Amino acid sequence: MKIHLKALGCRLNEAELEQWSQSFRAAGHAVVAAAPDADVVVLNTCAVTQEASAKSRRLLNRLYRENPAAKLIVSGCYATLQATEVANTLGVDLVVPNTEKDQLPHKVMETFALPVMPEIATEPGENSLFVRGRHRAFIKIQDGCRYRCTFCIVTVARGEERSRTEVSIIEEINQLTSQGVQEVVLTGVHVGGYGSDLVDSSLYSLVQRILTETDIPRIRFASVEPWDLPEDFFALFSNPRLMPHMHLPIQSGADSVLRRMARRCKTTEFAQLVAQARTAIPEFNVTTDIIVGFPGETEEEWRATVEFVERIGFGYVHIFTYSARAGTKAAGLANPITEAIKKQRSQELHQIVERSQQAWLQRQVGKAVSVLWERSREQDGRLIYTGYTPNYCKVITRPDDTRQLENQITTVRLSLNSQEEGVLLGV
Numbered sequence: 001m002k003i004h005l006k007a008l009g010c011r012l013n014e015a016e017l018e019q020w021s022q023s024f025r026a027a028g029h030a031v032v033a034a035a036p037d038a039d040v041v042v043l044n045t046c047a048v049t050q051e052a053s054a055k056s057r058r059l060l061n062r063l064y065r066e067n068p069a070a071k072l073i074v075s076g077c078y079a080t081l082q083a084t085e086v087a088n089t090l091g092v093d094l095v096v097p098n099t100e101k102d103q104l105p106h107k108v109m110e111t112f113a114l115p116v117m118p119e120i121a122t123e124p125g126e127n128s129l130f131v132r133g134r135h136r137a138f139i140k141i142q143d144g145c146r147y148r149c150t151f152c153i154v155t156v157a158r159g160e161e162r163s164r165t166e167v168s169i170i171e172e173i174n175q176l177t178s179q180g181v182q183e184v185v186l187t188g189v190h191v192g193g194y195g196s197d198l199v200d201s202s203l204y205s206l207v208q209r210i211l212t213e214t215d216i217p218r219i220r221f222a223s224v225e226p227w228d229l230p231e232d233f234f235a236l237f238s239n240p241r242l243m244p245h246m247h248l249p250i251q252s253g254a255d256s257v258l259r260r261m262a263r264r265c266k267t268t269e270f271a272q273l274v275a276q277a278r279t280a281i282p283e284f285n286v287t288t289d290i291i292v293g294f295p296g297e298t299e300e301e302w303r304a305t306v307e308f309v310e311r312i313g314f315g316y317v318h319i320f321t322y323s324a325r326a327g328t329k330a331a332g333l334a335n336p337i338t339e340a341i342k343k344q345r346s347q348e349l350h351q352i353v354e355r356s357q358q359a360w361l362q363r364q365v366g367k368a369v370s371v372l373w374e375r376s377r378e379q380d381g382r383l384i385y386t387g388y389t390p391n392y393c394k395v396i397t398r399p400d401d402t403r404q405l406e407n408q409i410t411t412v413r414l415s416l417n418s419q420e421e422g423v424l425l426g427v
Contacts, residue, residue, distance in 0.1 A: 001029045004038035004070075006063065008056055009046025011187040011222040013076060015138035016044055016101060023105035035066045040108060044101075045076035045086075047153055050323045053078050057089075064091030071112055075101045077157035081327065098143075098158050135183060135374045135407045137176045138222070141169055141206065142188035146196065147225075150262045150329040151251075151291065151322070158189050163198050166206050173214045182372050182407060183243075187222035192229055204230055211239050217409065218372060218390070223247045223289075226265045226273055234280040244281045245315075245392040248273065249289035253308025254301035257294055260333065267308055274312055283367075285315040285360070285391035292349060293322045293342035295333035302345055309352055315360045315392070317353040321346050361416070361424060364393055368413045371395050371426055373405040387426075389414075397426040 003024045007013040020042065021031045035041050041063050045056035056078040064072055068091060075096040079086045087095045094111055096104045142163040145155040173184055186206075188194065195201030210219060219242050226248040236242055248270070252258050255266050277284040290305065309317060321342045324331040373387040385397050385405045397412055399405065412426030 001039045002032045002037055003029050004032050004035045004041045004067075005044075006035070006042065006059070007044040007046075007076075008059060009044075009048060009052055009076070011138045011185060012140055012143070012189060013044045013046060015140035015185075015187050017042075018137060019102075019140065020105050027105070027109060035063050035070070038067060038070050040071045040073065040112070041067060042073045042075070042104070042108070043079075045074060045078035047077035047081050047157060047325075049320065050325065053082070060086070060089060060092070064089075071108075073104070073108055075104055077154055080157045081153065135181065135372060136185065137181050137183070138185045138187050139169060139172060140164065140188060141186050141191065142194045145190040146193060147190070147264060148262060148329075149251075150260065150333070151294070151325065153325045153328055154189060156327055161190060161193055161196050163194050163196065163201065165198070166201060166209050169206065170209060170213050173210060173216050177214060177216045180407065181216070182409060183218035183220060184216050185220045185222050190228075191221060191224045192227060193225075202230075203228075204233060204236070207236050207242065211236070211241060217241060218243055220392075221246055223249055226250060226270050229273070231276075234277050234284075237277075237281045237284070240390075243390045243392070244277075244283065245285040245287070245390070246277065247287045247289075249318075250308075251289055251291050252294065252297075252301070253290075253305035254297075257297055257301050257305070260296060261291075261294065261330070267304075271312065283364070283391055285393070286312070287316040287318070287392075288312075288314050289318045289320060290349060291320050291322050292346045293337035295322070295330060295337065296335040297337055306349065306352060309349065309356070313356055313359065314353070316357055317349070319346055319349055319353065357422060361393065361422070364389070364391075364414050364424060365416055366414065368411055370409050370411050371397070372409050373397070373407065376406055386423075389424075394423045395426040396420065396423055 005017045005021055007017045024031060032038050043060060043063060046052040060074060071093045072091050073094045073096060074086050074092055079095050080097045083095050083097060086092060096107055100107065142161060144158045144161040146161050148155055176184065192203055194203040194206055224246055237244055250270050251261055251263060253267055258266065274286050277286060369389045371387040371389055373385040376383045376385045382398055387395055389395060396417060414424045415427060417423050417425040
C-alpha cells in the first residue's frame with residue numbers, strides 16, 4: 001500500500017511523521033510524496049493557535065478533495081481537541097488521539113487490514129526521511145508537559161510528560177547517521193523536562209550520551225522552555241558538534257504579564273541564562289517567541305517588553321498576536337486588548353526585531369564558518385545552494401564550479417547578501 005504523510009505545526013509533528021514513516025516502511029508499505037498517489041493519507045494536525053486549527057481544517061478538506069478514494073486518518077492536537085468534529089468531517093475514516101499516536105501505524109494497519117510484507121522483505125536500512133531529504137532529521141525525545149501556561153492549548157492536547165529512553169533515541173540517531181543524515185534536532189513539547197519521568201535521566205545526561213555514543217556531525221534543539229536547564233548546561237556546547245543556537249521562548253518582557261501567563265521564568269532569570277550562553281560560547285544565537293496583546297497588557301507592560309527585546313538583542317523573534325483559545329485559562333481573563341492595539345504593537349515589534357536581526361547578521365560578516373548545504377535551485381544557469389551556519393544563520397552560495405554541495409558541510413566566509421533580506425552570502 002502507498003502511504004502519504006502530512007504535518008502542520010511544530011517540529012514534534014514532523015518528528016512523529018518520520019517515526020510513522022519508518023514503521024510503515026518496515027511493514028512493507030511505500031511512503032509517497034503526493035496525496036493523489038496514495039491509498040492511505042495521514043494528517044498530523046496542529047492547534048497551537050486559532051489560525052493553526054483553521055489551517056488544519058482547510059488542509060483536511062483539501063486532502064480529501066485531492067484523493068477521495070484514499071483512507072483518511074487524522075491525528076495531532078486539533079484532532080484530539082475536536083475529535084467529534086473531525087470524525088464527522090467528510091472523508092475522515094479514523095481519528096487517532098495524541099495519547100495513541102505512537103501506535104498510529106499499527107492502528108491503521110489493523111483497522112483497515114492493510115496487507116503486510118515480512119520485515120525481511122523490505123530494503124535494509126531504508127531511510128525514514130520520506131520527503132525532506134537526508135540532511136536533517138527531527139528526533140522526538142519526549143511528549144507532553146507538566147506545566148499549564150494559561151495561553152497554551154497544546155499541554156491539554158498532549159497530556160502529561162512521557163520521555164523516550166536514552167537507548168532508543170541513540171539507536172535512532174545512529175540509524176539515521178548510517179543513512180547519511182548530517183544533523184538531528186531534538187524536539188518535544190517540554191524538551192527541558194526530558195527524563196522527569198525516568199530514573200537517573202535528564203536532558204543533560206541524554207546529550208552527554210549522544211555526544212559519546214553517536215557520530216552525528218550536528219546536534220540541535222527545537223524550542224526549549226527557559227527553565228529546568230542546570231547551571232552547567234552550556235558547558236556541553238564546548239563540544240563543536242552541539243550547535244550554538246537555542247530557541248528559548250520568553251513570551252513577554254514584563255514580569256507581571258509572565259505571571260498572568262503562569263510562566264516559570266522571570267525576565268532577570270532569562271537575561272542571566274542568555275548571558276551564560278554567550279559567555280560560554282561566543283556568537284551563541286538566542287531566538288525567542290513574543291506574544292503581543294495578552295489580556296490586560298498595559299502600555300507600561302508593553303514598553304517593558306519592547307525595552308527587553310532591544311536589550312537582549314535576539315537573532316530572531318517569532319511574533320504572535322494573542323488570540324483566545326477555548327479551553328485555556330487566559331481565554332477568561334479580563335481586559336482583552338483591542339485588535340487595533342494588537343496590530344499597532346505587532347508592527348512596532350516587527351520593526352525592532354528587523355533591526356535586531358540585521359545587527360546580528362552584520363556581526364557575522366567576515367567570519368569563516370561551516371555550513372550544511374540543504375537545498376539547491378537554479379538561477380541564471382547556475383546552481384544556488386541554501387544552508388545554515390552552526391548558530392543558525394541562513395546562508396546562500398553560488399559556486400563557480402559544478403560541485404554538488406547538497407548534504408555537504410563546507411567552510412565559507414560570510415558577507416552581506418543584497419538580494420535576499422535576512423540571508424547571508426557564503427563565498
